[in-house]
Amino acid sequence: xxxxxxxxxxxxxxxxxxxxxxxxxxxxxxxxxxxxxxxxxxxxxxxxxxxxxxxxxxxxxxxxxxxxxxxxxxxxxxxxxxxxxxxxxxxxxxxxxxxxxxxxxxxxxxxxxxxxxxxxxxxxxxxxxxxxxxxxxxxxxxxxxxxxxxxxxxxxxxxxxxxxxxxxxxxxxxxxxxxxxxxxxxxxxxxxxxxxxxxxxxxxxxxxxxxxxxxxxxxxxxxxxxxxxxxxxxxxxxxxxxxxxxxxxxxxxxxxxxxxxxxxxxxxxxxxxxxxxxxxxxxxxxxxxxxxxxxxxxxxxxxxxxxxxxxxxxxxxxxxxxxxxxxxxxxxxxxxxxxxxxxxxxxxxxxxxxxxxxxxxxxxxxxxxxxxxxx
Numbered sequence: 001x002x003x004x005x006x007x008x009x010x011x012x013x014x015x016x017x018x019x020x021x022x023x024x025x026x027x028x029x030x031x032x033x034x035x036x037x038x039x040x041x042x043x044x045x046x047x048x049x050x051x052x053x054x055x056x057x058x059x060x061x062x063x064x065x066x067x068x069x070x071x072x073x074x075x076x077x078x079x080x081x082x083x084x085x086x087x088x089x090x091x092x093x094x095x096x097x098x099x100x101x102x103x104x105x106x107x108x109x110x111x112x113x114x115x116x117x118x119x120x121x122x123x124x125x126x127x128x129x130x131x132x133x134x135x136x137x138x139x140x141x142x143x144x145x146x147x148x149x150x151x152x153x154x155x156x157x158x159x160x161x162x163x164x165x166x167x168x169x170x171x172x173x174x175x176x177x178x179x180x181x182x183x184x185x186x187x188x189x190x191x192x193x194x195x196x197x198x199x200x201x202x203x204x205x206x207x208x209x210x211x212x213x214x215x216x217x218x219x220x221x222x223x224x225x226x227x228x229x230x231x232x233x234x235x236x237x238x239x240x241x242x243x244x245x246x247x248x249x250x251x252x253x254x255x256x257x258x259x260x261x262x263x264x265x266x267x268x269x270x271x272x273x274x275x276x277x278x279x280x281x282x283x284x285x286x287x288x289x290x291x292x293x294x295x296x297x298x299x300x301x302x303x304x305x306x307x308x309x310x311x312x313x314x315x316x317x318x319x320x321x322x323x324x325x326x327x328x329x330x331x332x333x334x335x336x337x338x339x340x341x342x343x344x345x346x347x348x349x350x351x352x353x354x355x356x357x358x359x360x361x362x363x364x365x366x367x368x369x370x371x372x373x374x375x
Contacts, residue, residue: 017138024128025346028335039338043365045356046342048175048205048316050238051290052359055283058239061276062269073268076258080271083278084246090221093251096258097274099265101204101230101245104257106133108167108228108247111256112198113139118166123152125176125347127202130169139166150177150310150318154189163194171202172216173209176347176354178312180209183217190217190227198253199227205314207236207284208291215313221248228253233270235315236287237277242270291315294357301367305374316356318344325374327353333373339366 027046034042077097085092098104106129113120115138122130124143131141142160147153152174161168170189173180190199201217209215218229229248234240244266249257277284298317302309306322321330331343331353342354355366 015138017136021136022132024132027342028340030340033335033338033340037336037338042338042340043358043362044340045358045362045366046340046354047240048235048314048356049240050235050287051294051315051357051362052238052283052287054238055277055280057280057283058273058276061272065269065272068268071268072264073266073271075263077266077271080246080266080274083275087278088248089219090248091251094221094248094254095246096249096254096261097244097246097266097271098261099245100234100243101202101232101247102129103261103265104230104245104247105129105200105202107257107261108198108200108253109133109137109139111253111260113137113166115139118164119162120167120169121157121160121165122169123157123171123174125344125349126169127171127175128346146174146177146179150174150179152179152181152185154181154185158189158192161193161197163196165194165197167198167200168193169200169202171204173205173312173314175205175314176316176342176344176349176352177310177318178205178314178316179310180215180313183215186217187220187224190224193226197226198250199224200230201227202230204230204232205235206231207288208295208315209313210292218248225250233274233277236284236291237274238283238287239270239273239277242267242273244270244274290359291357294360294363297360297363298355298357298367301363302370305367305370307370316342316354318352318354320352322374327351330370330373334366334369337369337373339369341366 030042030044080097081095082092085095119140119142120134121142124145134141144157144160193199203216206212206216231246233244299309302319308320310318321327334341344352344354
C-alpha cells in the first residue's frame with residue numbers, strides 16, 4: 001500500500017537537521033502593512049534596498065528583453081562573468097554568479113564542508129544565512145560574540161578555527177550593525193587561518209563605505225589563495241527582486257562551483273539587467289551619494305532625538321531608542337504610521353532596531369514620526 005502524503009512529512013521521514021530548522025525571517029512587505037492598518041501609502045525602510053529603485057537603463061533593458069523570457073540563458077553566463085571581471089579588475093576564471101549571493105554561500109558550504117567532520121566559524125550575531133545553511137548541511141557552527149560596541153574581534157575569531165574548519169565567514173560592513181573592520185585586520189586573519197580553511201569575506205555592503213579602495217581586499221584576491229569575496233546586485237545596483245549575486249573565488253574553487261551550480265539558476269532577464277546595471281555609472285553614483293548623505297541625515301536626526309546610533313558604513317543604521325523607551329513599541333508605532341523598519345529580535349537583539357537609508361523625503365518622514373512617537 002502506498003504511504004499517505006501526510007506520512008512523508010512525519011519526523012522520521014525528514015533529515016534530523018530539518019526537524020528543528022528555523023526559517024529565515026524576511027522584512028515585512030508594503031502590501032501586508034497597507035492591508036493591516038488600512039493605509040494608502042507605506043514607506044519601507046527595512047530591507048536595505050536601493051532608495052532610488054532601479055536604474056532607468058535597467059528598466060529599459062528589461063522591457064526590451066521581456067520577449068526573450070521563454071529562452072534559456074547561455075550556460076555559465078559568460079558575458080556577465082566577463083563584465084564583472086573587468087569591473088573589479090580581476091581574472092575572469094575567479095568570477096562566479098548565482099541566484100543571489102545566498103546561492104553562492106549555500107554552494108560553498110556544500111562544496112567544502114563534510115557533514116559530521118567539518119565546522120564553520122562566524123560571529124554572533126551575523127547574517128543568518130551562514131549558520132542556517134551550515135546547519136541544514138549537517139555541519140557544526142562555531143560562533144564568537146561580537147564586542148559590546150559590535151566591533152569584530154578578528155584575532156579571537158581565529159582561535160575558534162582548527163584543522164577541521166572548512167569556512168570562516170566575515171561580513172564587512174557587517175549586518176546588522178554596519179561596522180567595518182580594518183582591511184589590515186581581515187588580511188591578518190586570512191594569513192593566519194589553518195591550511196585548507198577558506199575565509200569568506202561577504203562584501204554585500206562594501207559599495208557604501210566612504211573609501212572602498214582602502215577598505216576592501218577584493219582587488220588583492222590574487223594575493224589571497226584561501227579567500228573568497230561575495231558581492232550582490234541587490235543593494236547599490238537596485239536588483240533585489242531579480243536575485244543576482246556574484247563571487248570572486250580562488251580559481252580552482254570557482255571551477256568546482258561552476259560544476260555543481262544548478263543550470264540556469266541566473267535567469268536571462270537577471271543577466272541582462274546585471275549587464276546594464278554595470279554600465280549605468282550615473283545611476284550608481286547617484287545611489288552612493290544619496291545613501292551617504294542620507295546616512296548622515298539619519299544619524300544626526302536620531303541622535304538629536306536621544307537615540308543611541310551605531311557608526312555604520314552600510315546603507316542602514318542600527319540604533320536603540322532613548323532610555324526608557326522600548327524598541328518593539330517604537331517599531332509598532334511606526335508601522336501604524338506607515339513606516340516599516342527592521343526589529344532585530346531575529347538577531348537576538350530585541351532592544352535594537354535597524355533602519356535602511358531612504359530618499360530625503362523618506363528619511364525626513366521617518367524622523368518626524370520618531371519625533372512624534374518619542375515625544
